[in-house]
Every structure is written in C-alpha cells, then in structure tokens.
Amino acid sequence: MTMSREEVSSTHLQRIVDSARRKSFDPCVHIDWNVPFDCSRFYLPEDLVSLYGTALWERMTREDRVRLSLHEAASTLAAGIWFENLLCFKLADYLSDVSPHDIHFYWMQTEVADECRHSMMFAEVIRRAGVPWYKPRFGDLMAFFTKYLTPKVSMVLGTLIVEAVTDYLNRRILQDPRCHPAMRELSRIHIIEEARHLSYAREWLKANWPSLGPLRRELTRIDALVSTIIAASILVHPEVYKNCSLPSDAREIARANPHTRQTTMEAAAELTRFLRELGVINDRFAPGWRAAGLIA
Numbered sequence: 001m002t003m004s005r006e007e008v009s010s011t012h013l014q015r016i017v018d019s020a021r022r023k024s025f026d027p028c029v030h031i032d033w034n035v036p037f038d039c040s041r042f043y044l045p046e047d048l049v050s051l052y053g054t055a056l057w058e059r060m061t062r063e064d065r066v067r068l069s070l071h072e073a074a075s076t077l078a079a080g081i082w083f084e085n086l087l088c089f090k091l092a093d094y095l096s097d098v099s100p101h102d103i104h105f106y107w108m109q110t111e112v113a114d115e116c117r118h119s120m121m122f123a124e125v126i127r128r129a130g131v132p133w134y135k136p137r138f139g140d141l142m143a144f145f146t147k148y149l150t151p152k153v154s155m156v157l158g159t160l161i162v163e164a165v166t167d168y169l170n171r172r173i174l175q176d177p178r179c180h181p182a183m184r185e186l187s188r189i190h191i192i193e194e195a196r197h198l199s200y201a202r203e204w205l206k207a208n209w210p211s212l213g214p215l216r217r218e219l220t221r222i223d224a225l226v227s228t229i230i231a232a233s234i235l236v237h238p239e240v241y242k243n244c245s246l247p248s249d250a251r252e253i254a255r256a257n258p259h260t261r262q263t264t265m266e267a268a269a270e271l272t273r274f275l276r277e278l279g280v281i282n283d284r285f286a287p288g289w290r291a292a293g294l295i296a
Contacts, residue, residue, distance in 0.1 A: 008203045013103045016196040020110045025189045027121035035181050037129040039066040043073035043183050045176040048169065048263060050236050050254035056247065068244045073183065075134035075237040076169065077122035082136050083162050084115040086146045090155050107200065114193045121186055134237035142230070153208065153216070154223050157280075160201035161228050163194050164271035165235075170194075202274060209278055217279075224280050225288050228271070232264050232294075261293045268294045 042065075049069050051057040057065070091108045098105045126133060136142070146158070170187035173179050212220065241250035254260060272295050275281045281289055289295045 007208055008104075008200060009207070010103050012203050013107045013200075016199055017103065017106050017110055019196055020114070020193075023192055024114070025117070025193065027117060027124065027186070027189065030189060031121070031124075031182055031185045033124065033128060033182060037070070037125070037180070037182075039063045039070070041180040042066055042176070042178050043070045043180050044169070045172050045179065047259070048172060050257065050260050051246075051250065052257075053259040054253050054257050056250060056253050064244070064246075068240070068246070070129055071131055071134075071240045071244055072236050074126050074129060074131040075240050076166075076235045077125055078134040078237070079136050079234050080162075080166060081119045081122050082139055082143075083158075084119050086143055087155070087159060088112050088115050089147055090150070094152075111197060111200070114197065118190060118193070121189070125182065125186065132239065132243060134239065136234040137237070151216075153205075153212065153220055154227070156201050156204045157220065157224055158227050158231075159197060160205065160274075161224070161231050161271060163198050163201070164274075165228075165231055165267050167191060167194060167198065168267040168270070205278060205280075209280075221280055221282070221285050224275060225285060225292065225294075228268060228289075228294060229292050232268070264293060265296065 046052055046065065046069070049057075049065065049072055051060070051068065060068070091112050095105065095108050095112075098108065100106075146155075150158070167190075170191045173187040174184050174191065176184075209217075236254070238251050241254070272281060272289065281295070286295065
C-alpha cells in the first residue's frame with residue numbers, strides 16, 4: 001500500500017523519532033523480574049478488576065481477588081500482544097514502499113521496534129506468572145480482516161483506540177503502590193513509549209480526516225464504534241473466571257457490574273473526547289456510543 005507523504009508533517013515525525021532515540025527502554029534491563037509472581041500483590045488496581053463491587057467479590061478471599069487480578073492482567077496483556085503483532089504486520093507492509101530518505105521510514109521502524117519490545121515485555125509477565133495464554137476469541141478471523149482488508153484510516157484509528165484504553169489502565173497501575181512492581185514498571189515504560197504512538201495517530205487523523213469523502217467518513221464512524229466495543233470486550237477472556245475456580249455465572253455477573261461499566265466509560269473518556277472534536281462521533285452516531293456504555 002502506497003503511503004501519502006503529506007499524511008503527517010515531517011517536523012512532527014522528526015520530533016517523535018528524536019524522542020524515541022532519547023527515551024526507549026529494554027524491558028530485560030529496566031524491569032526487575034526477580035520479584036515473585038505470587039498472590040501477595042495485586043496485578044491491577046482492585047477497582048479495575050471486573051468483579052469489584054459485586055456480592056461475589058465480597059465473598060472472595062484476598063488471595064482469590066489477587067489471583068483474578070493476575071489472570072485479568074494476563075488476558076489484557078495477551079490482547080495487547082495480539083494487536084501489536086497485527087500492527088507490525090501492517091507497518092511492515094507500508095514499509096515496503098518507503099525510502100530510507102523519508103522520515104516516515106524511520107518513524108515506522110521505530111514503532112515496529114517499540115511494539116516488538118512491548119510484546120516481549122507482556123509475554124514475560126505471562127510466562128513468569130505461569131498463567132494461560134488468553135488469545136482473543138475469534139482472533140484469527142479478526143486478524144484476517146485487519147491484515148488484508150483494513151484501510152489505513154482504520155488501522156490508525158484502531159491504534160488510537162487500543163492505545164488510549166490501555167494508557168488509562170497503565171496510568172492506574174503505575175499510581176497504585178499495591179500493584180506488583182513489575183506491572184508498575186511495565187506500565188511506566190508503556191506510557192512513555194506509547195505516548196509517541198498516540199501522538200502520531202492523533203496527528204494523522206487530524207491531517208487526513210478532512211480529505212476523506214462522505215462515504216469513507218460514514219464507514220469510519222461505524223468502524224470506530226465497532227472497534228472500540230471490540231477493544232473493550234476482549235480484555236478479559238471468558239476462560240479467566242473458570243481458571244480462577246469462580247462460579248459458572250461469574251462472567252455474567254462481571255458483564256452486568258455497573259462499576260465495570262463506569263470504568264469502561266472512564267477508560268474511553270479521552271478517546272471519545274478526541275473523536276467528538278474530530279467529528280467521528282457526531283449527533284447521528286452518539287446514541288450508538290451511548291448504548292454501548294462508552295459515553296454518558
């Protein structure tokens with residue numbers, strides 16, 4: 001797929017490439033992996049665990065709550081690996097047509113390198129914790145459409161959606177001293193390095209949205225809503241509850257949990273604010289976002 005050289009200004013791209021050269025991290029070096037991955041520390045802030053605030057949560061022991069937080073964190077990290085692999089596939093496709101004389105070349109190489117390190121960082125938590133690989137359900141089908149049928153605007157929009165939601169989770173983990181130190185350091189690294197990915201996605205959308213035709217805009221509005229619903233729904237795999245020996249109705253309890261719905265809205269708040277300003281969320285599509293519990 002040929003890329004438009006006008007899609008993001010060279011000045012902005014040079015700035016975020018320079019930022020990457022100053023601030024990039026090796027998780028093998030910058031994270032202390034020697035702290036045991038046991039049930040003494042939480043892996044998500046308690047109020048971000050899907051059953052928090054329910055009657056079932058009140059009956060669970062602290063160890064049960066910590067174990068659930070570990071499995072939900074591992075599920076979220078597995079979804080992150082899955083998405084970042086797809087993003088790297090798309091970027092590699094775009095790179096085949098970009099000259100090393102173009103700053104876009106250096107930016108995309110930088111983003112691929114960042115995502116590869118993040119995937120290995122996430123995988124190390126899953127491996128050391130000894131929890132299952134929670135590959136997203138229907139992942140192969142979604143990957144097919146993403147790899148071969150997704151236009152550039154949807155790829156950039158998908159990056160913004162996923163990174164905006166995970167940025168919220170990362171900031172909450174980093175701020176909570178009860179969370180496992182490896183999770184907090186992972187979150188710190190992810191916040192710093194993903195900030196440049198978020199910056200690129202916002203700049204690309206602001207620069208290219210005005211040039212999209214009416215049909216492409218309408219399709220993008222649909223895509224934005226569907227992608228955000230999917231991104232929020234795949235974070236906690238249904239098998240998490242069974243693997244934590246919870247009752248068979250635990251998943252339904254979590255899905256009906258009003259606290260979890262409120263958390264989802266908070267996690268999407270920065271994203272939806274930007275999409276409103278851009279015009280992706282307009283009066284015609286707002287009811288769909290409201291029905292999905294993504295805006296008030």
